[in-house]
Amino acid sequence: MSRWQARTTGGARVAIVGRPNVGKSTLVNRIAGRRDAIVQEKPGVTRDRSTHAAEWIGRDFTLIDTGGWTPGWAPDRTTMDELVSLQAEIATTEADLVLFVVDATVGITSEDEAVAKWLRTSGIPVMLIANKADTLSEVETASVLGELYALGLGDPTTMSALHGHGSGDLLDEVVTRLRDSGAFDRPPETDDGVPGIALIGRPNVGKSSLFNRLVGQDRVIVDEVPGTTRDPIDTLLDVQRDDGEVRTYRFIDTAGLRKKTAKLDSTEFYSTVRTRKTLERASVALLLLDSAQSIGEQEQRLAREIIDSGRAVVLVQNKWDLVDTDRRLAIAKERDRLLQFLDFAPTRRISALTGRSVSKLFGDIDRVLDAWNFRVPTGRLNQWLSDAVAATPPPLGRNHRPVKIRYVTQVDTQPPRFKLFTNQRLEPAYLRYLERRLRERFGFDGTPLRLDTAIRTNWEDRDPT
Structure with a gap:
């Protein structure tokens, strides 16, 4: 491999494409079961292709959300619509199955026809989704289905991504097609422990x-x-x-x-x-x-x-x-x-x-x-504390009583957290001094530090010697 390279994500992948504002991101959120994608009632909200984990009847797969796909773009042009469309086309080439979403309340537009033509020639498995169909009468639904068959992408599926009507049947079909194509045979990419x-x-x-x-x-x-x-x-x-x-x-x-x-x-x-x-x-x-x-x-x-x-x-x-x-x-x-x-x-x-x-x-x-992730051994930590306090003792506390720090321990990492056991509260300025001395001794480059105090008022304040 080269010095570094992007990893191709494993597992089954489903791309959701369509022209702007047909409900693609709403469908992503419905399938993923959470509000992963931003949804607004205006076109152009989604721009890049983004991935989202999904699961149905024990099968895990990855959703690829895309921006509105509009026809007529050219690779050597750089308008925003064309860049968004390019990202959508890349998503289809990475997918095992494409969900092509159209707005059932609007019917088939010239943009839908252009996208359907590209999908037919690509050879990529496609499911045609008529979204927002719950608002139509039976007569209107029959009319829309007739138009959809003319796209040449097989039997359309009617549903409502917003209200969830038909989503279970859709997911059953998605899982069946992914299983039959062998997409589930590829193990999903795991990122446990990956920073x-x-x-x-x-x-x-x-x-x-x-x-x-x-x-x-x-x-x-x-x-x-x-x-x-x-x-x-x-x-x-x-x-x-x-x-x-x-x-x-x-x-x-x-x-x-x-x-x-x-x-x-x-x-x-x-x-x-x-x-x-x-x-x-x-x-x-x-x-x-x-x-x-x-x-x-x-x-x-x-x-x-x-x-x-x-x-x-x-x-x-x-x-x-x-x-x-x-x-x-x-x-x-x-x-x-x-x-x-x-x-x-x-x-x-x-x-x-x-x-x-x-x-x-x-x-x-x-x-x-x-x-x-660094953890300092307690022995070294308390030797550091002794040196730091000897160099600059804590200022006097309440009623001019001496403030004594009995010992320190590191209680956590990510970020490193330390607990100081004292007989009185430490001033914020002195905690900043201790943080600075911690960094001087142990480094901790690039990480915040947390210094907490635990006060034990029952300790004897005078020196036992």
Whole structure:
């Protein structure tokens, strides 16, 4: 294998395609049994192809949600509709079965006919789904079914993705076709213990460009318009280290978090919620900065969210090839001044567009992951505590009584958490001092630390000697 490569996901795969606003994402949520995909009553909400785990009668398979597929695109053009359509066509080539969704209340459109023509010539197994059929009368349903047969894709299935009518029969047929095709004979891809690496940043900072550079293909749409990515998109990546060991990571591209959630439209709001949920299933966050843009409130807020979530972090200064010496000096000062609370995170300067220094990110990721999982033996930890207290004793506590720290133990990892047993409360400033000394002694590069105190008031305050 090369230095790194995207892994082809195993198991049975079902792609859901169709023109915009026919209910594809609603069907994804219905089959997956949860609100994975963003759903809005307007076209163009889904753009990239995203994957979702599903199960029916004991059979596991993967759903591939796609954006609205419109005809007439060309690979050498870059309008948003054409890029979305390209992602939908790629999804069909990866699938064992395609669910082609049309709106039964509208009937067959020229766009539907164009998609059906492409599917007929592709040779990919297709099920034709007439969604929203529960709102039609028997006469209207019969008329729509007659139109659907003319598409040449076999018997149509009527259902309501919103209300679930007909979903059980649909899933029975899906499982039958996947079983008969041998798709279930391929073992599903497992990712137990695989660390998630989330790409976090404000809109248009280069997250999707970096994601595509890592994956080695145009896995997500890249556009100069902020907010192109809506749903988190993830891919497994196998990376060969210098010692020959192959490690697997799950890289997750996310929507850019905007400045004030209260001013977002509903689509952007749900994208923001999903980005925060992505942090919950990640181990490491790559916080991307645009080297050509000033660091501001958005980056500070994102950094705080990462720390509060307890995830390891690497600062990634993207577009480094586009800035001159003066700007490079300026951004270093901005980082030291505005992100000083993130001074424990390593910084990597890259260009996602050209690939400069992208390979070095894997070393940074391993470094912060090791710190995130590191546990200090209790003996070494208490020797460190003795040295730290001897160098700078805690300030006097309540009623000017001495504050004594009896001992310390590490109670958890991911992130490392320590408990200090004291006779009085420790001041926040002194806890920050202890955190700084912890990092000086043991490293902990790129990971937040948690220092808690447990007060034992029944301890004798005077020295027993």
